[in-house]
Amino acid sequence: xxxxxRRAALAAASVLAAPAALRAQPAAARLLVIGGGFGGASxxxxxxxxxxDIQVTLVEPLTRFVTCPYGNLLLGGFKQIGDITHSxxxxxxxxxxxxxxxxxxxxxxxxxxxxxxxxxxxxxxxxLSPGIAIRWGALEGYDEAASQxxxxxxxxxxxxxxxxxxxxxxxxxxxxxxxxxxxxxxxxCPPGPYERISMVAAYLKRHKPRSKILALxxxxxxxxxxLFQDGWKALYGEMIEWVPGNRDGKVVxxxxxxxxxxxxxxxxxxxxxxxxxxxxxxxxxxxxxxxxEANGWARVNTQxxxxxxxxxxHIVGDxxxxxxxxxxxxxxxxxxxQAVASAIAALRGQAAPEAVxxxxxxxxxxxxxxxxxxxxxxxxxxxSFVEVPNSGGVSPRGDLPQQRAxxxxxxxAWYAAITRDMFA
Amino acid sequence: xxxxxxxxxxxxLLALPAQAQAPLAAQGCLGCHGPNGAGQAPVPALTGxxxxxxxxxxxxxRANERPATIMGRIxxxxxxxxxxxxxxxxxxxx
Numbered sequence: 001x002x003x004x005x006r007r008a009a010l011a012a013a014s015v016l017a018a019p020a021a022l023r024a025q026p027a028a029a030r031l032l033v034i035g036g037g038f039g040g041a042s043x044x045x046x047x048x049x050x051x052x053d054i055q056v057t058l059v060e061p062l063t064r065f066v067t068c069p070y071g072n073l074l075l076g077g078f079k080q081i082g083d084i085t086h087s088x089x090x091x092x093x094x095x096x097x098x099x100x101x102x103x104x105x106x107x108x109x110x111x112x113x114x115x116x117x118x119x120x121x122x123x124x125x126x127x128l129s130p131g132i133a134i135r136w137g138a139l140e141g142y143d144e145a146a147s148q149x150x151x152x153x154x155x156x157x158x159x160x161x162x163x164x165x166x167x168x169x170x171x172x173x174x175x176x177x178x179x180x181x182x183x184x185x186x187x188x189c190p191p192g193p194y195e196r197i198s199m200v201a202a203y204l205k206r207h208k209p210r211s212k213i214l215a216l217x218x219x220x221x222x223x224x225x226x227l228f229q230d231g232w233k234a235l236y237g238e239m240i241e242w243v244p245g246n247r248d249g250k251v252v253x254x255x256x257x258x259x260x261x262x263x264x265x266x267x268x269x270x271x272x273x274x275x276x277x278x279x280x281x282x283x284x285x286x287x288x289x290x291x292x293e294a295n296g297w298a299r300v301n302t303q304x305x306x307x308x309x310x311x312x313x314h315i316v317g318d319x320x321x322x323x324x325x326x327x328x329x330x331x332x333x334x335x336x337x338q339a340v341a342s343a344i345a346a347l348r349g350q351a352a353p354e355a356v357x358x359x360x361x362x363x364x365x366x367x368x369x370x371x372x373x374x375x376x377x378x379x380x381x382x383x384s385f386v387e388v389p390n391s392g393g394v395s396p397r398g399d400l401p402q403q404r405a406x407x408x409x410x411x412x413a414w415y416a417a418i419t420r421d422m423f424a
Numbered sequence: 425x426x427x428x429x430x431x432x433x434x435x436x437l438l439a440l441p442a443q444a445q446a447p448l449a450a451q452g453c454l455g456c457h458g459p460n461g462a463g464q465a466p467v468p469a470l471t472g473x474x475x476x477x478x479x480x481x482x483x484x485x486r487a488n489e490r491p492a493t494i495m496g497r498i499x500x501x502x503x504x505x506x507x508x509x510x511x512x513x514x515x516x517x518x
Contacts, residue, residue: 046451330455333455334451334452334455337448337451338448341448353448354448355448356448356449356452356501356502356506357452358452358453358455358498358501360455360456360494360498372494374494374497374498374501375501376452376498376500376501376502388500388501388502390500391497391498391500391501391502392497392498392500392501393497395493395494403493406466406493407493407494409466410456410466410467410493410494413456413464413465413466413467414455414456414464414467416458416464417454417455417456417457417458417459417464417467418454418455418456420458420459420464421454421455421458421459424459
């Protein structure tokens with residue numbers, strides 16, 4: 001059946017009672033999801049659970065998903081790679097067709113996607129959640145080869161980058177320096193670098209207490225800054241030195257052979273282990289198919305997540321320009337559901353649902369020391385996202401051991417709950 | 425009630441969902457309270473809790489009248505109507 005006649009059938013069905021023949025064999029709408037991470041897996045599962053008559057196909061190159069969240073706990077020695085690796089079998093069991101291939105090209109007018117393996121997949125609505133790409137070379141000296149010496153561990157892939165960084169920490173002698181290069185906004189997981197610093201400090205404190213952390217930051221301020229710095233002092237004393245951008249913290253060049261992070265004013269910081277978190281953009285499937293703005297991120301309708309240039313393509317997760325919402329797993333999960341509901345509503349000829357987007361990001365400062373930031377957002381004027389005034393915000397500061405301990409356990413519950421909401 | 429009516433008014437070609445569709449505001453809860461809101465220890469279950477109780481709890485969190493680790497910051501983001509819809513949804517889940 002062609003799309004046109006199917007659409008006509010849909011339109012007819014919304015006005016008339018569907019004849020028995022149509023009810024018996026409805027033409028299922030085809031939802032194609034690209035990317036099996038926090039946005040894509042959440043979208044696929046939500047679509048199957050909520051709209052059982054929709055055909056859902058998920059395209060994801062990797063056969064297992066290693067999460068970014070809790071990767072830092074692996075670095076701290078509190079989690080193993082198996083704890084943060086997830087299978088797509090649960091989605092298959094829910095009726096999602098999972099295709100392990102790369103999506104290479106999108107034919108937006110023709111509504112189809114070409115895969116690297118040669119297959120072409122048609123869709124009625126596309127949910128595009130491909131995540132980020134590292135802008136290789138945007139930081140001088142930092143190319144793919146450099147990431148084997150100075151891991152980014154910011155796109156987990158099969159987990160090899162996170163494991164490489166862990167091995168380097170294990171191999172470093174006591175008394176060494178672990179250097180961090182932290183980029184300017186926007187980037188994936190705003191509190192991520194600072195949780196990572198905390199977890200590396202936890203490992204060093206236990207195993208290599210004479211070591212030091214040098215965190216070189218392009219920014220003057222960061223997410224949950226006061227809470228992180230309170231926790232660093234309380235748990236790790238003077239181990240962590242954070243250098244903001246206005247005190248020459250911005251790294252502009254790296255030398256992986258010499259293990260040097262070089263600042264804007266030419267100070268060469270020699271380190272023993274370097275975690276370089278490089279500048280980022282939306283993934284290549286977005287930038288390469290004309291779906292990104294000049295800033296490298298996709299602009300979307302803030303109620304439906306439809307691309308402003310391709311209305312049948314809903315772009316969710318870290319790839320879109322969601323500010324002031326953070327590029328977080330929870331936002332990807334929350335907005336993916338709104339995108340799916342909006343896409344299905346459009347196929348049914350209905351208005352998109354009212355939108356409210358929810359975020360909580362927990363960070364571990366120590367194994368039993370958690371902090372959080374909460375945000376509730378809605379579509380605002382001129383296609384913006386607006387945080388609900390007087391809501392959300394960070395955990396209270398002060399000497400609150402019970403709050404910190406509870407938040408650490410709530411963080412663990414969040415990880416278990418949200419990964420079930422994606423994969424179970 | 426309004427939500428229920430809406431669901432029944434949906435076009436027949438895309439048949440009624442097997443599982444009652446949670447209002448999207450309630451979907452936001454699942455990332456911590458677990459699929460369906462069934463709880464993820466130590467985060468409590470929302471399913472089966474009487475709607476009036478959930479509504480009262482959320483409003484107490486929102487008004488800072490009940491000590492909270494995180495729920496006060498969350499509850500202040502939602503309207504009365506959303507709180508009522510979310511409470512009704514989870515009350516109906518088993």
